[in-house]
Amino acid sequence: MSASFLVLFFGLVLSANTWAQDNETPPDEPPYNNSAVAPTQIGSNKLDQAQIPKDNDRQFVKPPGPPEGGVLRVPHPGAAQGLSRVNADGSYQYKISKKPKSQSSSLRLGVLTPPNISGATTSTGSKSFSDFYGKGGLVGLNFDYEWQPYTKFGRLGFVLGTGFSTARGNGYFKKNGSKAEEVYNIYIVPVSAYVNYRFEYARRQWAVPFVKAGATYFGLVEARDDNKTPSLAAAPAVGGGGGFHFSITALDQQEAFILDREYGIADMYLTLEAQVLQGLSSDIDFTTQMINLGITVDF
Numbered sequence: 001m002s003a004s005f006l007v008l009f010f011g012l013v014l015s016a017n018t019w020a021q022d023n024e025t026p027p028d029e030p031p032y033n034n035s036a037v038a039p040t041q042i043g044s045n046k047l048d049q050a051q052i053p054k055d056n057d058r059q060f061v062k063p064p065g066p067p068e069g070g071v072l073r074v075p076h077p078g079a080a081q082g083l084s085r086v087n088a089d090g091s092y093q094y095k096i097s098k099k100p101k102s103q104s105s106s107l108r109l110g111v112l113t114p115p116n117i118s119g120a121t122t123s124t125g126s127k128s129f130s131d132f133y134g135k136g137g138l139v140g141l142n143f144d145y146e147w148q149p150y151t152k153f154g155r156l157g158f159v160l161g162t163g164f165s166t167a168r169g170n171g172y173f174k175k176n177g178s179k180a181e182e183v184y185n186i187y188i189v190p191v192s193a194y195v196n197y198r199f200e201y202a203r204r205q206w207a208v209p210f211v212k213a214g215a216t217y218f219g220l221v222e223a224r225d226d227n228k229t230p231s232l233a234a235a236p237a238v239g240g241g242g243g244f245h246f247s248i249t250a251l252d253q254q255e256a257f258i259l260d261r262e263y264g265i266a267d268m269y270l271t272l273e274a275q276v277l278q279g280l281s282s283d284i285d286f287t288t289q290m291i292n293l294g295i296t297v298d299f
Contacts, residue, residue, distance in 0.1 A: 098203050101266035101298040104146040104157065108271060108294025111137040112165055112188075115218075115235075116285040132184060133167035140165025140188070142292055146196060155198040159212065163190050171224070183225040192216040194240075204250040204267065213240035216277060218286050235284035241275030245296055267298040 076083055085093045114137070117129040142163035150156040165188045171180040194214030215238045223230040248268040249256035259265040273292050279285035 099260045099264070099266040099299075102148045102151065104144075104148065104296060104298045106142075106144045106146075106271055106294055106296035108142045108144075108273065108292040109139070110142050110163070110165075110290050110292030111139055112290045113137050113288045115279065115288050118283065127172055132171065133169040133186060138165040138167050138188065142190075142294075144192075148198075153201075155200050157196045157198070159192070159194040159196045159214070161190075161192040161194070163192075164188070185223050185225075187221045187223075189219045189221075190216050191219070198245070200245075204247055204256070206247050206250050208245040208247070208269065209242065210245065211240065211242040212275075214238070216286070218284075220284070233284055235279060235281040235286050237277040237279045237286040237288075239275060239277035241273060241290070243271060243273035245269035245271050264299050265297050269296040269298075270294075271296040 076086070083092055084095045087093055114129050114133065114135060118126055140163050142161060144159050144161035146157040146159045148155045148157035167186050169184050169186075171182045171184055172178065192214060193216075194212045196210055196212040198208050198210045200208045215236065218235050218237065220233040220235075221230050222233075246269055248270060249259060249265075256267075259268060271292075271294055275290040277286055277288050277290070279287040
């Protein structure tokens with residue numbers, strides 16, 4: 001009878017322990033906790049059954065990714081600032097906007113064929129410009145400024161220019177026509193106005209042809225080394241020409257960026273130009289040709 005009592009006692013104890021374990025709330029630690037349950041409710045025996053997460057709610061769903069071997073592209077925080085790519089060395093590459101341009105200036109070294117100017121008459125005949133200053137071309141500097149108001153189809157601009165060239169020679173005696181010791185210096189200052197058209201249809205175009213037409217007014221000053229009063233003269237001419245702008249900024253994008261951001265230069269060119277002029281004065285006839293080479297910058 002005592003043995004039966006002991007078996008019954010231990011059976012009751014085990015039943016009570018199993019009932020207590022079945023009604024115990026889950027501990028506040030993984031993997032039993034869930035953010036859907038308020039912290040104040042964890043460990044409480046008064047949980048609402050609707051608030052207890054189901055087994056499906058506890059599962060982690062992996063976001064879709066690229067196929068095996070593919071590339072997953074995600075937006076970079078720097079994309080809003082123009083970041084286009086991150087290079088293999090870790091450097092960032094940004095998109096940059098090209099500076100709009102509507103003006104241009106150039107500095108060129110030119111050679112002008114001698115004009116047809118009649119000089120003093122001597123016993124051996126009339127002396128020309130070539131007799132005084134030689135048959136070689138006149139070397140000078142030319143500066144142009146261009147405003148480009150029309151840029152829809154190519155670039156149409158209005159050009160104002162000036163320059164300076166000089167030559168040195170000796171005079172002649174009127175009586176016998178022999179060369180004198182006096183030294184003459186002539187200074188020529190042209191002032192030009194042209195209409196210029198560029199065949200430019202893309203930024204940083206490698207070669208940009210252009211044509212121009214207009215008028216030039218030449219001012220002349222002739223001075224002698226014997227301190228006599230200098231002689232002044234002027235003569236008009238009309239004509240035109242053309243040439244090529246060869247892009248320098250197209251060679252190096254990094255240098256082009258520096259010129260743009262630090263110096264305000266949109267494009268830089270090596271310019272080769274040729275002009276033909278028809279003089280409008282018979283006494284000082286500037287029917288001549290000119291070839292020049294220099295640098296042109298757009299801004």
